[in-house]
Amino acid sequence: MSQTRWLPYLLIAPATLFLGAIFVVPLVQTILLSFNGGAGGVFANYQRMMGDLNFGVSLRNTFLLVVTVVPLQMALAIGMGLMLQKLTHGRELVLWIWTIPLGVSDLAAGLVWFAILQNTGYFNTLLFHLGLISGPTAWLNSETPYTLFIAVVVAEIWRSTAVVLVVIVAGLQLIPKEFGEAAEIFGASPLKKFVRVTLPMLKPSLQSALILRTVLAFEVFASAYAIGGRNIPVLVGEAYVWQRENQNYSVAAAYAVLIMIISLSATWVYLRLLRENPEAQA
Amino acid sequence: MRQMLKLKASSALVAAAMLAFVPVAKAQELIFLSTQLRPIDEAQKVRDVILKGAPKTTYVVDEPSPFTVRMKAEVDTNTHTISLLGALHGELQPLVPMGALDPIDDVAASLKDRGIPAGLMELGKLGTVKQMYIPWMQATYVMVVNKKALPYLPAGADVHSLTYQQLAEWGKNIQDKTGQRRIGFPAGPKGLLARFLQGNLYPSYTASMVTEYRSKEAEAMWGDFKAVWAQANPNSTSYDFMQEPLMAGDVWIAWDHIARVKDALQQAPDDYLVVAPPAGPKGRAYMPVVAGLAIAKGAPDRKGAAELIAHLTKPETQVVTASEVGFFPVVSATLPADLSPGVKLLAQGVAETQSAKDAVVALLPVGLGDKGGEFNKVYMDTFQRIVLRQEPIRATLDAQADVMRGLMDATKAPCWAPDKPSEGACPVK
C-alpha cells in the first residue's frame, strides 16, 4: 500500500511527542547537570563518583545481581508458562496466583522477605522447629555476605518473575497448537518440540521480556536495601544516597547517567543478538 | 465484550477527566508542610490535638528529600503553595542558599516573652544575621538500656555514667555469658550514626568536631570504638530505628534519637532505663536536635503562618506536644507529672544527659549551606573504612581529614561548638 512509507512514523509519533514533552527536557537537564563539575571541570562529578568508597562495590553487586537473577527467572517463567498451557482446570486461577507479586509494592516485598529471613524470622522459625538450628541465626548481615546475596536474589526473583511470566504467557497464546501436534506426530521428544517449535515462535516475546526485565534489573534497589541495608550497595541506591543524604544532585545525576548507559548497552546487545526482522515473516 | 470494554473505558475517561483537573491549593489556604511527626498516629495527633485552637491549617508531611526538591521547585518557578515549614535544623539549612525562607525577625520579636534560650534562637539564624526559623521543639540522643543487660554490667561501673571502655567490657560480658552481641547502633541507610560520631564520640574524646579530626586523641577514639563495635550486633548496619531491634530483643543497649526509641519505651516502660551516653576522656558529649518553624518566601498566607508559629510555641501547646509525641519544649514550660511512662523515661534520660557533671554540648553544624549531607558523609565514610573495612586508622584519618578540609574551605563555615570559634573557615589541624 502506498501509505506504508509514512504510516509507521505516524503511528510512533504520539508516543514520541509525549515522551519528548514530559521526559526529554528533564532528562537532558539532568544529563547536563552531571557534566557540570563547576571548578573541577566537566568530568568532576564522574571522578567523584568513581572515586567514591562504594562505587566499585555497588557496580559489582548490581552486575552480579542482574547476571544471576535474570537468567534464573527467565527459565522459571518459561517453565511456568509451559505448565500453564498444559493445565486444563483452574488455569486462570493459577495464573492469577502467579501474577499476584506484580501487585506487591517494593515496600511490602522488601519488608516481607526481611521478616522471613531476619534473625527471629519465619525461615529461622521453620529451621528451629526442624531442629536444624538452636536459636535465632543471622543470615543477613555483613558477616554473612553469601547468604545475604542469595537472600536478595530470592527476594528479587519472587518479586519480579511475574513480569516476565505475563509477557511470556501472552506470547505463548499465539503459538498455534497444530505446530506442536505436528511435531509430536513426527516423534519429537518434548525437549525437541520445545527447542525447535516453541522457543523460536516465542522469540519476540522472549526478546521483549528479556529487555524489559534487564533494564528493570539494573535498577534493583528496594530489595537490596530492605534486606541488606548498607551491606549490599547497588548503583541506584548509591545514586539515591548522593541525592537524598549527601544532597549533591550532580553526582547523583552522574550515577543515573551511568545506569542509563549500562541499561541501554545491554538492550542494544539483546536487540542485535535476537534480531527479529518483520519482513522475514513471509 | 469489546463493546463493554469500550464503554467502560470511555466512562472511566470521562470521570477521570472531570476529577483530574482538581485545582491547586487556593490562595488563602494555610498549608503547613513538615518533615517531623510523620508516622500515622503522630500526624493524627498533630491534626486533632496539637493544632486545636490554631487557625485552620492543612497539615502535610514529606520525607526530607522530596521536601527539599519541592521547596527548590517552588522557588525556581515562583509558585508558592506552602506557607509554614516545620523541619529539622539540618533540613532547613540548605533552604537558605536557595532563597526559600522568609526572614522572620518580626515574629521572633513578638515571641520574646516565651523564654526560648538565646542559644537556640541563635541556631535559628542558620549562620545569617536574620532570624530564619523559630525553634519549635527539641530532642536529643540517648542510650536506652534493657534491664536484662544490667546483671552483666562490669564491676564498679555506674550505668548512668559509663565510659566507652566500660561499654565495651559490658558488651563483652554479655557476649561471653549469653553468646549474643547485644549492643546496637543505628548504622543503617537511614540511621543516625553520623550524629553519634559528631555529637557524642568526637567531642567526648577530642573536645572538637572538626578541628581535631585526625588528632592522636581521635586515633585512640576510633580504637576504642572498634572495641565497642566488636560487641555490637552485626545487624546494626541494617538498623534505621533502634526501637525495632529493642522490641525484638535483638539489642539490649542502644543509642538513638529519642523519637526513634519512643515506641519501645511506650510499649514496655518497665523494661528499660534511659541514660546519658558514655563519656570519653574529654567529657560526656551530647548533641541537641532542634526542629524549627520557618515561613516560606512568598508564602500565600504569611499572617496565618505567623499565628501558627505563635500557637505552636505557646507553653500549653508545647506541653501537649511533649506528652503526645515526645518532643520536648523549647520554651520555659513545666512538664506535667502525669506524662505517659515512656515519655517520662525519655524526659528523665534527657535531663540526665543535659545536666551531667561532665556534659559537653556539641551543636548542630551551622553555615554548611547545602553541604550538610557531605559533611555527614565524611564521618560515615571514616566509620566504614576504619570499623567495617578494617583499614589502618592513621591513613584513613589523614585522607578523610583532607576531604573535611576541602569541605570547610568550600563552604567557608566558621567553627561551632564544641570547636573554638575561628576566623574564616573552620580549620582542620
Added chain:
Amino acid sequence: MIKLKTPQAGTALYGATITLLCAWVLVPIFLVALGAFGGRPAVYQWPKSLWPASLSFNQLAIFLQIDGVWNAALSSIIAASLTMLFSLALGAPAGYALARFSFRGAFVFRLMILLTRAFPLAILALPLTVLFIRAGLYDTALGVSLVHTALALPFAVMVTASLFAGIPRELEEAAWVFGCTRWQAVRKIVLPLALPGMVASAIFAFVISWNEVFAASVLTVQHRTLTAYLLTVLSESPLHYRFAGGFILIVPSIVFIFAVRRYLFALWGVTNR
C-alpha cells in the same frame, strides 16, 4: 512412532510443582497479612507462629480513618485508570508499527522508549517538578498519571509489539483481499488476537501507577495517591503499621488482576484452548 510414558508419575510431579509454585507466591503474602492483622507483639515474637495469637483489626481500622485516606484512594484510582488509557493509546499503535514495518529509526525508537526505565526516575525529581508546576499540572492526578504513563509506555510498546509480531500478517492480508481497509483489518482480526497483549500492558500500567511512590509524592501536595500517602508516613512508623500499609496497598492490585485474568488468554480458536 509415538512413545508412551506412564502418565501417573509425570502428572504427580507436574501437580506437585504447580502447588509448590503457588505456595511460593502465596506464603509471603500470607505473612504480610499476618503482620498486618497480628498486632504489634506478633511481629517481634520468637519463634514466630503461623497463626496470629490475637487478631487485631486495629491497625487497618486506624488507617482507614486517617484524614485524607479515602481521597488518596480516589486519586490513586484516577491516576491508575488514566495511566492505563494513555499508555495503551500511545503504546499500541507504536507496537504495531514496530511489529509490521521495518523502518529507519525503529531501533532508535526502541532505545528511546526504554530510556524512561533505564534512568532512575527519582533523580529527575527536581526538573520534573519544575516542569509540572510551570505546566499547571502540579498537585493533580492527571499530572501524576502522565509521569506514570511514561513509566508504563515501554511495557505497552514492547509487549504489544511482540504480540503483533506473533500474529501472522497473512491474516491481515487475507482481510485486505476481502476489501477491508488496514484499520478494519486490525480492528476485526488483529485486536482480538492481540487482546492478551493489550490486557498484559493494561495490567502493567495499572500496577506501575498504583505502586509508584516517588513521583506521586513529590508532584503532589494535597492530592496524593494512596501509595504516596501511606508510604510517606509509613517509613518512620512501627513495623506492624508498615505491614498493614503494605497489605492495604496489595489488595486493589490483586483485585484488578483477578478481574482481568481471563483476558490474558486469547479467544481465537486457532490458539491453544
